[in-house]
Amino acid sequence: MARPRPGALVASLLLLVVFLSTSAAAARQNHGLAAASNSNDTAGGGGFVGVDGTQFVVGGGKTTIYFSGFNAYWLMLLASDPARRPKVVAAFRQASDHGLNLARTWAFSDGGDAPLQSEPGVYDEAMFQGLDFVIAEAGRHGIYLLLCLVNNFPDFGGKRQYVAWAREAGHGGLATADHFFNTTVVKDYYKSHVKRVLTRVNTVTAVAYRDDPTILGWELMNEPRCDADPTGAMVQAWVEEMAPYVKSVDGGNHLVTAGLEGFYGAGAHESKDLNPWGIYYGTNFVATHLAAGVDFATIHLYPDVWLWGSAPAKQAAFLRNWTRSHAEAAELYLAKPLLVTEYGKFLWEGVANETQRDGFLALVLDSIYDSAKGGGPIVGGAFWQLLDPGMDALRDGYEIILPEDRRAAAIIGNHSRLLAQLNGQDVEEVRRRRRRRRRGAHNSRKVHVASGRTSGGRGSSDDTPRLNTSLLVRFVSSLFRSVSSSPFSSSA
Ligand SMILES: *[C@@H]1O[C@H](CO)[C@@H](O)[C@H](O)[C@H]1NC(C)=O
Ligand SMILES: *[C@@H]1O[C@H](CO)[C@@H](O)[C@H](O)[C@H]1NC(C)=O
Numbered sequence: 202m203a204r205p206r207p208g209a210l211v212a213s214l215l216l217l218v219v220f221l222s223t224s225a226a227a228a229r230q231n232h233g234l235a236a237a238s239n240s241n242d243t244a245g246g247g248g249f250v251g252v253d254g255t256q257f258v259v260g261g262g263k264t265t266i267y268f269s270g271f272n273a274y275w276l277m278l279l280a281s282d283p284a285r286r287p288k289v290v291a292a293f294r295q296a297s298d299h300g301l302n303l304a305r306t307w308a309f310s311d312g313g314d315a316p317l318q319s320e321p322g323v324y325d326e327a328m329f330q331g332l333d334f335v336i337a338e339a340g341r342h343g344i345y346l347l348l349c350l351v352n353n354f355p356d357f358g359g360k361r362q363y364v365a366w367a368r369e370a371g372h373g374g375l376a377t378a379d380h381f382f383n384t385t386v387v388k389d390y391y392k393s394h395v396k397r398v399l400t401r402v403n404t405v406t407a408v409a410y411r412d413d414p415t416i417l418g419w420e421l422m423n424e425p426r427c428d429a430d431p432t433g434a435m436v437q438a439w440v441e442e443m444a445p446y447v448k449s450v451d452g453g454n455h456l457v458t459a460g461l462e463g464f465y466g467a468g469a470h471e472s473k474d475l476n477p478w479g480i481y482y483g484t485n486f487v488a489t490h491l492a493a494g495v496d497f498a499t500i501h502l503y504p505d506v507w508l509w510g511s512a513p514a515k516q517a518a519f520l521r522n523w524t525r526s527h528a529e530a531a532e533l534y535l536a537k538p539l540l541v542t543e544y545g546k547f548l549w550e551g552v553a554n555e556t557q558r559d560g561f562l563a564l565v566l567d568s569i570y571d572s573a574k575g576g577g578p579i580v581g582g583a584f585w586q587l588l589d590p591g592m593d594a595l596r597d598g599y600e601i602i603l604p605e606d607r608r609a610a611a612i613i614g615n616h617s618r619l620l621a622q623l624n625g626q627d628v629e630e631v632r633r634r635r636r637r638r639r640r641g642a643h644n645s646r647k648v649h650v651a652s653g654r655t656s657g658g659r660g661s662s663d664d665t666p667r668l669n670t671s672l673l674v675r676f677v678s679s680l681f682r683s684v685s686s687s688p689f690s691s692s693a
């Protein structure tokens with residue numbers, strides 16, 4: 202479907218840009234938020250990030266670190282053109298001015314108009330140098346990177362492109378893109394991509410990616426889903442094979458995660474009743490995050506599009522349920538940290554405006570902070586998506602332009618500052634406090650878990666009209682394709 206546009210305020214925002222860009226330098230001087238200004242807040246310089254129970258740790262594994270992050274899938278793409286690198290620098294500068302210390306971005310572009318990998322094993326050096334530049338700039342700004350290695354969706358190639366390559370090479374029986382997960386030749390293509398990226402020596406810093414502490418970790422895939430096997434077994438087997446493979450190439454320096462959105466399957470300790478519309482998406486949140494080599498868990502959070510057409514109160518209830526149930530699972534069954542690696546609210550004229558979007562941001566960020574502050578397993582997140590001023594071609598209805606969206610920027614900046622104050626705690630002490638807290642909350646938690654699991658599912662008490670869910674699933678997934686789409690245009 203066509204990429205939806207927010208369609209509002211462009212002209213007045215342009216005036217604002219002019220105003221802000223003249224005052225931006227002065228504003229930066231006054232910002233108390235910059236990560237580097239507080240020695241306990243430093244993101245870069247902290248070295249490799251490790252995991253200790255449900256916490257991320259730095260400094261050789263003793264002290265906590267929390268992540269206030271953003272998504273910007275376009276960084277490599279823009280940086281591949283030296284003329285547009287200032288956009289990348291500006292993005293990192295705005296991010297660090299707002300205390301952001303994590304960027305999630307694509308380390309892939311398979312086939313298509315602007316490939317990193319034009320065919321299996323064939324790489325575009327300009328694109329790779331773009332990624333080199335992104336990593337170097339992230340490091341310079343004290344921002345960690347979560348690098349994603351392939352897409353579930355067809356944007357920038359994805360699993361469909363990998364399967365097409367195998368088909369073009371004469372391999373038969375590859376009817377759908379989901380053969381990506383279980384076909385030996387395709388899995389070998391993927392492994393070769395992993396190896397090529399992880400062993401790449403950065404032309405700017407001369408550090409191999411696998412040795413670079415700027416990288417928080419590797420994400421196996423953006424939003425794995427598998428229609429071919431709703432039980433989740435296909436994705437499970439793929440993750441069980443690929444996570445240890447990535448670890449083996451990486452040498453154990455970096456963390457690995459699968460890239461899941463958090464949908465539950467039929468395994469132990471999960472219930473599809475907690476999924477949007479109670480549908481299976483071919484993944485098991487708990488089982489897959491238990492796979493060897495997976496260091497931390499992720500969820501995404503888009504209550505408005507996932508429950509499109511349902512009442513705001515139901516979407517808010519979903520948001521609470523989604524974070525609570527995953528936090529409980531991360532703590533009780535995974536004992537791993539949990540990052541909300543994408544969340545956003547779609548701006549759509551007549552449906553949601555900036556005020557409502559900012560309210561949603563505050564809600565998500567508060568729930569992340571509450572968990573982090575209490576020693577809980579949600580230790581950070583990354584909003585979808587950060588754009589620079591003037592990148593109108595990449596607007597997707599979710600964009601947050603920090604110098605323009607001033608209220609959103611203030612909410613994010615405040616959150617970063619609060620979260621950064623939690624950095625540098627002794628991880629043992631956090632654990633002791635958490636145990637004490639949980640002993641107190643024990644009984645009420647038991648009730649939550651039980652009612653979550655045995656609930657009737659679709660919220661039948663809600664008077665929202667029953668929608669055709671098979672239509673909706675398609676709508677939502679095409680919306681997501683548009684979210685990650687590649688409007689690679691010269692105006693960006
Ligand atoms: C891969 O999965 C598809 C869809 O379930 C199935 O048809 C196919 O036989 C599987 N291939 C292998 C090699 O197991
Ligand atoms: C946004 O929408 C809400 C609810 O419809 C409305 O109350 C508010 O005034 C709107 N805000 C702006 C800035 O348009």
Ligand SMILES: *[C@@H]1O[C@H](CO)[C@@H](O)[C@H](O)[C@H]1NC(C)=O
Nearest residue numbers: 608609610611612613614615
């Ligand atoms: C951000 O924090 C400042 C200082 O504590 C406060 O004055 C301001 O109202 C906060 N802004 C938002 C949007 O939360």
Ligand SMILES: *[C@@H]1O[C@H](CO)[C@@H](O)[C@H](O)[C@H]1NC(C)=O
Nearest residue numbers: 239240241264624625626627
């Ligand atoms: C940094 O953290 C330590 C505890 O680990 C604390 O004593 C110190 O005051 C903190 N420094 C700043 C600048 O917040």
Ligand SMILES: *[C@@H]1O[C@H](CO)[C@@H](O)[C@H](O)[C@H]1NC(C)=O
Nearest residue numbers: 515518519522652653656660
């Ligand atoms: C939230 O969870 C409760 C049970 O804990 C359930 O009754 C309710 O239907 C859920 N609501 C949504 C929107 O998922």
Ligand SMILES: *[C@@H]1O[C@H](CO)[C@@H](O)[C@H](O)[C@H]1NC(C)=O
Nearest residue numbers: 667668669670671672673675
């Ligand atoms: C929902 O839509 C699909 C696709 O148009 C259709 O095949 C199906 O029968 C519909 N289901 C209901 C319950 O209306």
